[in-house]
Amino acid sequence: MALCRFISRRGPIKEMHSDCGTNFTGAAKLLQPVDQFTRSKEYQHQCQAYLTARNIRWHFNPPSAPHFGGLWEAGVKSVKTLLYRTLGLQRLTYEELNTLLSRIEATLNSRPLGALSSDPSDFEALTPSHFLTLMTSTANVEPNLDNIPLSHFQRWRLIKDLHTHFWKRWQNEYLQTLQQRTKWTNHSDNLTPNMLVLVREPTSPLLWKLGRILSLSPGQDGIARVATVQTTTGIIKRPIVKLCPLPVC
Structure with missing residues (x-):
């Protein structure tokens, strides 16, 4: 089935x-x-x-060798682990669980893999959704229910909140895999002008803040720790520890 x-x-x-x-x-x-x-x-x-x-x-795979499927096993593990922590003791109907899993599927397929081109004016990243539907994952527009009691839209609101909680935890874990963490005694210049980067900031589900580096601001020791980034909404300054580089695919 x-x-x-x-x-x-x-x-x-x-x-x-x-x-x-x-x-x-x-x-x-x-x-x-x-x-x-x-x-x-x-x-x-x-x-x-x-x-x-x-x-x-x-x-x-060879028998007794689950590590041969490390690529998809890692994805399944991250989903199951966060799903257990998100649901807790909450009991969902088949319809509700199927809806939540569909949202999680779209969430994982929206993750940026790399830049689609080296064009400085192109802010779009390649995602798994491009291989499936030739376009990025999208979510339907929903009203803001933060100030409305849960009882008014209890079951629908529950699925929405569970998905938002999953998104926040999974996004943080995925962003950590995009940044190389070296010992403070070693320095590596992995950011360059015109590079497409992902800005580590809280966003709505399926929304990734992408931008192109305009310039780097080195300190007195010659090491750049701040970058000026051009995004679709304007120019921002961020420390490089908040920027995740995306390679050109």
């Missing part, structure tokens, strides 16, 4: 990478007779050429 939902949302799959879980190996065995049938001589050549290009190639 998970595979059917994934294909329905994202389209046909050519290759699948997973561990050796029984649900994955069972799905691969279930699809194998279909694959053999489409490759058989009895099958019409025209349909064979059409369908074999859409068969799924399943790549399994």
Whole structure:
């Protein structure tokens, strides 16, 4: 069912990478007779050429080697850990949990991976959502309910608050991975003018504050600790510890 939902949302799959879980190996065995049938001589050549290009190639990790899937395992771990801490003892219905997971999915797919171009006037970053929908993740516009009692919109407000709490915690953890922390005795110049950076400031969910460095302000020792950044809303000055560089993809 998970595979059917994934294909329905994202389209046909050519290759699948997973561990050796029984649900994955069972799905691969279930699809194998279909694959053999489409490759058989009895099958019409025209349909064979059409369908074999859409068969799924399943790549399994070696047994007892979950670290081979470190890329997706790290993402699953971060979501599950923060989700447990966010939900606590709160009990959600299937509809509410599905809505929250959909919002979390959009949150993770909105993270900046790198600059789309080296153009100084381009403030857009490449995100996982670009590979899925060819555009950035978006959220529907919602009214501000901070001053309205929770009981008026209890269940809807609960999902919104849980997503906001998840966003704040996950954003801080992700931003820490973008900054190289070296010992204070070592210095590395990893920021340059016109570089696209992510400004570490509290924002609304799915909103990342991006800008281009205009200039660096070195101190008396020649080390730059402050940068002037051009954003879509204007020019700001920030310490470089609040700026996360994004490489050009």
